[in-house]
Structures are given as C-alpha cells and as structure tokens.
Amino acid sequence: DVKVTQSSRYLVKRTGEKVFLECVQDMDHENMFWYRQDPGLGLRLIYFSYDVKMKEKGDIPEGYSVSREKKERFSLILESASTNQTSMYLCASSFGSGSTDTQYFGPGTRLTVL
C-alpha cells in the first residue's frame, strides 16, 4: 500500500513564526502536492511538484513556499505565519500525471496560528 506521512497531526504556532510542514511518500511517486482544506471551500491546491527540485504554483500560493530536495519528501513552508493560514493541510502524491492517475493523501496536519 502507498503510504504518505506528514510530520505532525496538530501544530500550534504564533503569528510571524516560520513553519515547516513535512511530507514523505514511500512509493517512488513522481508528483507531490500540498492542499489546504477549509470548511465549505473543499481542497485548494497550494503548490505541486513533478520532479525533484521542480515546483509549480497552484491556485493559492501566496504566503507559502515549498522545497523538494529528494524525490520522497515535499516540504511546505510558511515564511511568516498569519492567522488566516489556520487550516488543515493535506499532502498527496501520485505516480503519473495522466487523467486517470489517483492521488494518495496523507492524514493531514491541522495548523492553528495564534
């Protein structure tokens, strides 16, 4: 089974702090994704990566950056956390980018910014 793990299930940070969310997948997938999930808004894509050291902006990249130094690891960085970044963050990976490819999700990190 594909396993996608995220470094923390719950995280509480203060406004202005730099926050790192880590995601690791164990199936040699090419593609990795970061989403945020908010009530009534579904999932919104923040950033994605099709290969090591490559990154593409999603729909809501402002206030975030990412890093992919190794194929299995994709990090989401909040340079200076703000209260409107309080959310559930979901990482996902997929083998290919074809129309039928399934994304596999981690359990999520619930981030609270005070």
Place this chain on the structure above:
Amino acid sequence: GDSVTQMEGPVTLSEEAFLTINCTYTATGYPSLFWYVQYPGEGLQLLLKATKADDKGSNKGFEATYRKETTSFHLEKGSVQVSDSAVYFCALKGYSSASKIIFGSGTRLSIRP
C-alpha cells in the same frame, strides 16, 4: 475553467437508508471523474472513479455512473451503515497531463444507528 458542484451538506440518514449525493461538472473534453472519501481524522482516499462516458465506478457498495449527457457523476448506495459517516468529495481531472484535480466542496454524511 473546469469546475465541480456537489450538493451541500450535511446529509443525515438512518442506517439502511438509500443514499444519493449529487455531483455535476463543467469541463472541456473528456475528464476522468472521482469520488474521494475522508473519514474522521484521516486524509482523503479514493472511493471510486470512472474514466469515460457511461463507465460505472463501484467500491464498498457505492456506485457512480459517468453521464456525459447530463454532466453528472452522482454517488449512490443502496443501504448505508454507520461506518459510512464521512465527508465525500467529487473531483475531476482533465485529459491533459498538465491538468490538476479539481475538487468539489465536500458533502458531510452522518448516519444514525
């Protein structure tokens, strides 16, 4: 652009009731369609998918048929269980390899014993 619209929740049903969660989409070309489920405290997992018109995806007693003429992919189950309580997301992915998955806003389903 491409979009997915699904019925708003929450939906509350009694055990063994019939379930329908409506999903319609707007897309150019021939997208693939998905239903993902999120159980409490977990990430999303694929429930079923259909990749072309008239295909029926099925899993765990759930079914959905890709209807191009009505641009719909409604989720159905004949007899729900308490363990089906979760949030359900309809999604599409375009044919192009550059396409991203577009998710609906999710429908929360609660089943009463």
